[in-house]
Amino acid sequence: MKKLIIIITILLVSVTGFSQDLAYFTNGNLLKVNTLTQSNEGITFTLYNSSTEEVFSAKKSELIRLIKENGEIINFEGKKSVTNNDGFPRSIVAFNVLHTPQGRLTMAYKFINNKGNIGFEVPVSVGLFEDFDMDPIAEIFNYSFYSMFYTGFTVNWYPLGQRKVSYLLGPSFRIGIAKDRYYYDYNYYDYNEPKEQYYSKLLLNNGLMLSPNNHFNISFIISMGIMHHNAPPGEYKFRTTADAAINLAFRF
Numbered sequence: 001m002k003k004l005i006i007i008i009t010i011l012l013v014s015v016t017g018f019s020q021d022l023a024y025f026t027n028g029n030l031l032k033v034n035t036l037t038q039s040n041e042g043i044t045f046t047l048y049n050s051s052t053e054e055v056f057s058a059k060k061s062e063l064i065r066l067i068k069e070n071g072e073i074i075n076f077e078g079k080k081s082v083t084n085n086d087g088f089p090r091s092i093v094a095f096n097v098l099h100t101p102q103g104r105l106t107m108a109y110k111f112i113n114n115k116g117n118i119g120f121e122v123p124v125s126v127g128l129f130e131d132f133d134m135d136p137i138a139e140i141f142n143y144s145f146y147s148m149f150y151t152g153f154t155v156n157w158y159p160l161g162q163r164k165v166s167y168l169l170g171p172s173f174r175i176g177i178a179k180d181r182y183y184y185d186y187n188y189y190d191y192n193e194p195k196e197q198y199y200s201k202l203l204l205n206n207g208l209m210l211s212p213n214n215h216f217n218i219s220f221i222i223s224m225g226i227m228h229h230n231a232p233p234g235e236y237k238f239r240t241t242a243d244a245a246i247n248l249a250f251r252f
Helices: 002-016 097-102
Strands: 021-025 030-039 042-047 056-059 063-067 073-075 091-096 104-112 118-127 146-157 165-186 189-213 216-229 238-251
Touching: 021 042, 042 063, 091 097, 097 104, 097 238, 104 238, 118 165, 146 189, 165 216, 189 238
Parallel strands: none
Antiparallel strands: 021 030, 021 063, 030 042, 042 056, 063 073, 091 104, 091 238, 104 118, 118 146, 146 165, 165 189, 189 216, 216 238
């Protein structure tokens, strides 16, 4: 298909007799240009039929190909970025800055489908504190609970698609390892001790995503749901749980 498009382009240029080259850029632009110089580093050019003679330059990493007026095709190393129908790149790497004061490093890889209305996410979170009593911001609804590691899978729905301001809603499943305090009494005295345990969470995300440009966004997300953990005998194995996120993200 690509070869057919190139052949048609060459034929059109030849038939019309226009004395211009066609420059294909990685950002999707296609310009009619008069090429002045060409090297291994890129090209310099003026715009075809422009009222000014301003000289522009483009690096080879910014170009996909140059089709000369004589039909010669010159390919460059630039690659067109994968975008959805809204013009936003589909791959996202996000960092949750709100988890940092909790001593947790939380990052996620997200992939948006081509329509821009469904996103798939895989998070990874690692607790950096050895003594979880140092946690300055305790787990919401579970003040003695500290997550040392979790991963999972999230599906978010973007009803408005990918825009400057987008709303998201969707379920999130997490599985991880945590420390919690086990409280008990012995000889009429109350004691507690830390216990390492496995846990899983099912959350519902609600949030807003702001995209000032195509390659950067910031999102604000509140998540609520239930948690199951292997609690000691006599304690509840299911708890209400919640989380919050302020994600700084790069799209590519």
